[in-house]
Amino acid sequence: MLNLQTKKQKFYEPLSLESGRMLLEYKLAYETYGTLNADKNNVIVVCHALTGSHHAAGKYKNDDKSGWWDGLIGKNKAIDTDKFYVICVSILGSCYGSTSPLSIDKSTGKQYRLNFPVLAISDVVKAQMRLFKHLGINQAHAVIGGSLGGMQALCFAIEFADFAKNVIILASTxxxxxxxxxxxxxxxxAIKNDPEFKNGEYNEHEILKNGLKGMAYGRMAGHISFLSPDSMDKKFGRNYVKTDGLYELFGRFSVDTYLQYNSINFTKRFDPLSYLYITKMMNIFDCTRHYDSLEDALSPIKAKLTLIAFSSDLLFPPSCMQQMQESLLKLGKNSKFILIDSDYGHDAFLVEIDKFQNHVREALNE
Amino acid sequence: MLNLQTKKQKFYEPLSLESGRMLLEYKLAYETYGTLNADKNNVIVVCHALTGSHHAAGKYKNDDKSGWWDGLIGKNKAIDTDKFYVICVSILGSCYGSTSPLSIDKSTGKQYRLNFPVLAISDVVKAQMRLFKHLGINQAHAVIGGSLGGMQALCFAIEFADFAKNVIILASTxxxxxxxxxxxxxxxxAIKNDPEFKNGEYNEHEILKNGLKGMAYGRMAGHISFLSPDSMDKKFGRNYVKTDGLYELFGRFSVDTYLQYNSINFTKRFDPLSYLYITKMMNIFDCTRHYDSLEDALSPIKAKLTLIAFSSDLLFPPSCMQQMQESLLKLGKNSKFILIDSDYGHDAFLVEIDKFQNHVREALNE
Known part of the structure; x- marks a missing residue:
């Protein structure tokens, strides 16, 4: 059992953003697992995905749900907390304790809401670097992340090339x-047009109680994109809800109830403004933006890279990571591309840990 | 130029439905192209997809848009109207002139709305057979359809095995x-929960004027499912709307405007209740339901089958049609499976006519 506690750190120095705007101050919520060694060189930074949080492993007291990568992080697991000091930070914009659209804008004394600045992956990474510096951590043994977390990991590798010795990117692009x-x-x-969204001026407590329907539709789409035709066949087939009539207009298949259940649950744990800002962050992510080519963009990298893609991932298909690998090899970088055969689609980086954990272990211990 | 006119036919004999319910009376809207020969044996039945209509080819007076399969149907085209008499019927439940949820329920004198019975593919095919009988047509040279139209074509082949000599199924399952x-x-x-849907009691004229937002979200999902990751890369890439700022929260990529434009347009031409009933019809389609196996289900078929699948179709992937082909060959049926290499996803059966028209021509003229 990990001894868990959400830590918070506030920064009063303004953060210049890629957009040209600025956060006058910000706070970050994070969790750590394991013990920082005397040389401060056993750090592993874990980056979370779109709707994840700093709670990557272990259980809180009286909570029956573990952190989102608990299968990978812990004693004797691939990211061994007996050996490594693991840090996971809630990204700026998200709703689990770091500065978000619901935080107070110091310049107005009011919540940002839709005046919150658009954040880029580079921004949330830069904000984390300040935290590490504050903790006296100048180098990480590794940075690892899947999906949006993989984008952060790549950004660490490019923009802070001296920081991490190893960078492991899963199911990303x-x-x-x-x-x-x-x-x-x-x-x-669907969020923007939902009358309950009230142009961003909703009551944040009420909205979690009732669940914003518009966000549920978006999350349904998300859940589809995380799976694949084959994974749905295996998971649900054409099973029909036994208590619903086949010829009832709103009768449901199992896949319908899966989408319904998960999307409604989601609206009770996630803030709609955070959702808008983080999907925006994902949409505009392009590590080649300020470069002439992908090769050019990857050229600053010094870390050893491990790229883990999943065969049935439609959201961030293996071809993207393969392209990266080709560019990295051309550049003479130390990089390994691993294609995991999986039917689980994009979700594989969360649910098929058995299939890739040894690759992570190896990358960390080589 | 085809001389176009929507024809209507009303039937007063009740139609027993798969659900156990009944339509006391119904009407069908249809269009024909070409001339019925004296032997009445040059008929080609064209079946439309989810949101299609009987208007498959040609242009109406003062209309600048052609029918949905105009590239395939016409003088000297693959379905040659100099040679064949082509009939396309709007299916029951749809909103272009055939009986739909907005029609008057004879038993109450009011519109059906949500009391409209759930229809199965078998029902809409049976209803069409009555029309053909009424027109004195006892046999078709061919039945052809894509997507939901392909489901109808398959249903004709199984349930009215003596009707069509040739059955051509595209992008279906x-x-x-x-x-x-x-x-x-x-x-x-999204439709069911949209306040403007009013539990099916909306004003049908108003709703087309304003466009039901809930249906727009559903249509966006539809448009995604009709494409593929590759086709989106080619069609849109990461192009950004020039007048939108990259760091504006609601700034849009080209793919965003495509989805927005098409989904909003759709809400101004399609009825939400029809959409619900036809997606239900699609969802419950399973030609094996009353049989022990796929092979068993296909065993009544007498027609020569042509199965045309598209490599990047994720909605009805080629594997489904391939499974059909394997079963048909085991049964010793006359069947041909054609896999078209395409990046256009499910949409290929509508937009890549060049790639498959010769296969259709061949199937019809052998």
């Missing part, structure tokens, strides 16, 4: 492709 | 898989 942007569009439109 | 059901779920939930 060097730029978000239109397929992913399209899925995000459903949530963006 | 023998049963709807959970991937497709999941995409439909977004529209079902």
């Amino acid at each position: 060097y730029q978000t492709k239109p397929w992913a942007i399209a899925f995000n569009k459903i949530g963006i439109e | 023998y049963q709807t898989k959970p991937w497709a059901i999941a995409f439909n779920k977004i529209g079902i939930e």
Whole structure:
């Protein structure tokens, strides 16, 4: 059992953002597992995905649910907390304790709401670097993340090339492709147009109680994009809800109840403004933006890279990571591309830990 | 130029439905192209997809848009109207002139609305057979359809095995898989919960003027499912709307405007109740339901089958049609499976006519 406690750190020095705007001050919520050694060189930074949080492993007291990567992080696990000091930070914009659209804008004394600045992956990474510096950590043994967390890991590798010795990227990409942007569009439109969203001025406590329907539609789209035709066949088939009539207009298949259940639950744990800002962050992610080519963008990298893709991932298909690998090899970088055969689609980086944990262990212990 | 006119036919004999319910009377809207020969044996039945209509080819006076399969149907085209008499019928439940949830229920004198019975593919096919009988047509040279139209074509082949000599099925399946059901779920939930839907009691003229937002979200999901990651890359890439700022929260990529434009347009031409009933019809389609196996289900078929699948179709992936082909060959049926290499996803059966028209021509003229 890990001894868990959410830690918070506030920073009073303004953070300049990629957009040209600025956060006058900000706070970060984070969790750590394991013990920082005397040389402060056993740090592993774990980056969370779109709707994740700093709670990556272990259980809180009186909570029956473990952190989102508990299968990977802990005593004797691939990210061994007997050996490593693991840090996971809730990204700026998210709703689990770090500065978000619901935080107070110091310049107005009111919550930001829709005046919150658009954040880029580079921004949330830069904000984390300040935390590490504050903790006296100048180098990480590794940075690891999947999906949006993988984008952060890549950004660490490019923009803070001296920071991490190893960077492990799972189920991610060097730029978000239109397929992913399209899925995000459903949530963006449905949230924005939901009368209960009130142009961002909703009561944040009420909205979690009732669940914003518009966000539920977006999350349904998300859940589809996280799976694949094959994984749905295996998981649900054409099973029908036994108490619903086949010829009832609103009768449901198992896949319907899965989407319904998960999307409604989601609206009771996640803030709609955070959802909008983080999908935006994902959509505009493109590590090549300020470079002439992908090769050019990857050229600053000094870390050893491990790229783990999943065969049935439609959201961030293996081809993106393969392209990265080709560029990295051309550049003579130390990089390994691993394709995991999986039917679980994008979700594989969360649910098929058995299939890739040894690759992570190896990358960390080589 | 085809001389176009929507024809209507009303039937006063009750239609028993798969659900155990009954339509006391119904009407069908249809269009024909070409001339019926004296032997009445040059008929080609064209079946439309989810949101299609009987207007498959040609242009109406003062209309600048052609029918949905105009590239395939006409003088000297693959379905040559100099040679064949082509009939396309708006299916029951749809909103272009055939009996629908907005029709008057004879037993109450009021519109059906949510009391409209759930229809199965078998029902809409049976209803069409009555029309053909009424027109003195006892046999078709061919039945052809894509997507939901392909389901109808398959149903003709199984349930009216003596009717069509040739059956051509494109981008379809023998049963709807959970991937497709999941995409439909977004529209079902978003329509049902939209306050403007008013539990099906909306004003049908007003709703077309304003466009039901809930249906727009469902249609966005539909448009995603009709494409593929590759087709989106080619069609949109990461192009951004020039007048939108990259760091504006609601700034849009090209793919966003595509989804927005098409989904909003759709809400101004399609009825939400029809959408619910036809997605339901698609979801419950499973030609094996009353049989022990796919092979068993296909055993009544006498027609020569042509199965045309598209490599990047994620909605009804080629594997479904391939399974059908294997069963048909085991049964010793006359069947041909053609896999078209395409990046256009499910949409290919509508937009890549060049790639498959010769296969259709061949199937019709052998």
